[in-house]
Amino acid sequence: MTEARKTGLSPEKSIIHAAKRPGYGKFSEVLALIKSQMEWGVPLRKIFGSIKRRLQTWPVLVNFLILVETIKTGGGSSLALEILTEYSEKQRDVEVNKKALLRPYVILAFIWSVLIALTTTMVALTVYALASLSLPGATPTPFHVLQEQMNLFSLGILLQCWLSGFFVGKVNEGTFAAGFKYSAMLVLTAHISLALSQSLLGGMLGLAQA
Incomplete structure (x- = not known):
């Protein structure tokens, strides 16, 4: 123009x-x-x-x-338009550089969602297994109680990932509206991580539904 x-x-x-x-x-x-x-x-x-x-x-x-x-x-005037053009180009370069700098933090959000799902599952299953081994004469805690607790923990993790997505969208793209896609991806990542970790760690610890 x-x-x-x-x-x-x-x-x-x-x-x-x-x-x-x-x-x-x-x-x-x-x-x-x-x-x-x-x-x-x-x-x-x-x-x-x-x-x-x-x-x-x-x-x-x-x-x-x-x-x-x-x-x-x-x-x-052409001079005013040229100044506006230079300003727009500099603004675009700043946005591009900002996204490049913040991209590692976006990746960290997904790594964090996997780790928190894995760690929560590992701690809950390990405590359940150790309690069953250390108290042989006592009545063991029914497995469905552990499942109810894990469902509650999972719900909290998914809710936190959903909220975190909005902040990731705000930081990375400047609007909370952009956080919907990040929230969906973080929740999906956490859900898959929870399902896989509960299945694999439960099998390794020899836990089965009563």
């Missing part, structure tokens, strides 16, 4: 020209809507009001609002 503005096109025509180029990914649908409305002569502020419901990314909304105000109040 900035390059088109430098050639002498109006700000509105520069936006339309830039919107015709491919390679914008998911943003192409929003650009098609902007292009269509601008070709019909809809004011920029009204266009911004219609697309802000479709855009959930805060930096994109801010940049588009600055673009609208730059065009409406400052005439959309």
